[in-house]
Amino acid sequence: xxxxTQPDIHITVSEGASLELRCNYSxxxxxxxxxxxxxxxxGLQLLLKYFSGDTLVQGIKGFEAEFKRSQSSxxxxxxxxxxxxxxxxxxxxxxxxxTDKLIFGTGTRLQVFP
Amino acid sequence: xxxxxxxxxxxxxxxxxSLTIQCQVDSQVTMMFWYRQQPGxxxxxxxxxxxxxxxxxxxxxxxxxxxxxxxxxxxxxxxVSNMSPEDSSIYLCSVARGVGADTQYFGPGTRLTVL
Numbered sequence: 001x002x003x004x005t006q007p008d009i010h011i012t013v014s015e016g017a018s019l020e021l022r023c024n025y026s027x028x029x030x031x032x033x034x035x036x037x038x039x040x041x042x043g044l045q046l047l048l049k050y051f052s053g054d055t056l057v058q059g060i061k062g063f064e065a066e067f068k069r070s071q072s073s074x075x076x077x078x079x080x081x082x083x084x085x086x087x088x089x090x091x092x093x094x095x096x097x098x099t100d101k102l103i104f105g106t107g108t109r110l111q112v113f114p
Numbered sequence: 115x116x117x118x119x120x121x122x123x124x125x126x127x128x129x130x131x132s133l134t135i136q137c138q139v140d141s142q143v144t145m146m147f148w149y150r151q152q153p154g155x156x157x158x159x160x161x162x163x164x165x166x167x168x169x170x171x172x173x174x175x176x177x178x179x180x181x182x183x184x185x186x187x188x189x190x191x192x193x194v195s196n197m198s199p200e201d202s203s204i205y206l207c208s209v210a211r212g213v214g215a216d217t218q219y220f221g222p223g224t225r226l227t228v229l
Contacts, residue, residue, distance in 0.1 A: 034217070043206055044157075044220040046115075090156065094218075101147065101159040101172070102208075102218055 002027045004093050006105035013081050014113050021076040021108050023091035032094040033074040034102065035065055039087045047089075050074060061085070086112045116140060116209050118221035126227045127197055134193045135224045137207035142187035145210040147218065148180070152203045160205075163190040197228045 003026040013019055025031055032051050036044040048059025055067040065076045074091060088109050092102040117140040127133050137146065146163040160180055161169040169182035184190040194201050204225050208218040 036220070041225075043118075043222040044208075046217060046219065049217055101162070102157075104156040104158075106156045 002031075002093055002103045004091050004103050004105035006089075006091055006108050008108045009106070010109045010111065012111040012113065015083050016080050019076075019078045019081045019085070019110070021089050021091075021110070023074045023076065023105060024072050025074065025091075025093045026072065027093055033065075033067060034092045034094065035059065035063070035074075035076050036090045036092060037061075037087045038090065038107075044090065047076070081110075081112055083112045083114060086110055115217075116143060116211065116219045118207065118209060118219060120205075120207060120221040120224050122224060123222065124225040124227075126229060128229055129198055131197055132193055132195045133197065133226060134191050135205055135207075135226075137190045137192070137221055139188045139209050143209040143211050144187070145218075146184060146190045147208045147210075148182060148190070148192045149206045149208060149220075150203045151206060151223070157206065160192070163192075163207075194226065197226075199228045202226055202228045 005024045007022050034049045035047040037047050038044050047063050048057050050057050050067045058064050063078050067074050088107045090107045091105040094102050119138045121136045148160040149157040150160050151157045159172050160175045161171040163169050163182050163184040165184045181193045204223045206220050206223045208220045210218050
């Protein structure tokens with residue numbers, strides 16, 4: 001069965017520091033992978049997605065993620081965090097291109113100190 | 115992307131009552147989904163809303179508790195029936211544009227509190 005693990009429940013970084021949020025998945029075939037962000041009281045916004053091709057994908061707000069099949073990982077990175085990046089981040093895996101359900105990880109809450 | 119609205123944005127309800135949540139999209143989409151996000155938890159799919167036919171429910175969710183309608187390609191409703199405090203959650207709809215559509219876009223959510 002598909003599953004997604006986000007090992008870090010809560011991460012705190014200083015503004016301007018680099019960031020890496022971890023995501024590991026379990027899926028038998030080629031996964032479709034997503035990162036979403038949820039700001040307090042808001043819905044989910046898509047940051048980036050991976051379906052195939054270049055394993056390093058660029059997203060909005062300066063985020064990027066790298067798909068590593070050998071490690072079953074899809075970690076999210078940002079070189080310099082801004083205070084406005086404080087939010088909940090969810091990694092998700094889909095069985096097909098948007099026509100099937102998404103399996104979400106438990107989320108990582110990011111706190112940014114000035 | 116798609117512009118998705120949900121009504122109401124939040125509500126406080128009494129135990130035993132029902133609430134219907136609406137999801138409206140600014141253009142036609144093939145797939146619509148309903149998710150639940152319990153306090154401090156991740157998202158769990160409740161069901162896929164099928165246009166013109168009964169919704170497809172995930173394990174642990176039943177039609178009597180969460181009846182869903184989808185009368186056309188831009189609109190769906192989710193009803194939370196006979197509510198209990200355990201139903202207090204954020205309910206989100208998501209959409210995907212068409213066959214081969216590659217991304218689900220989410221609405222802003224409905225925050226439900228049951229007293």
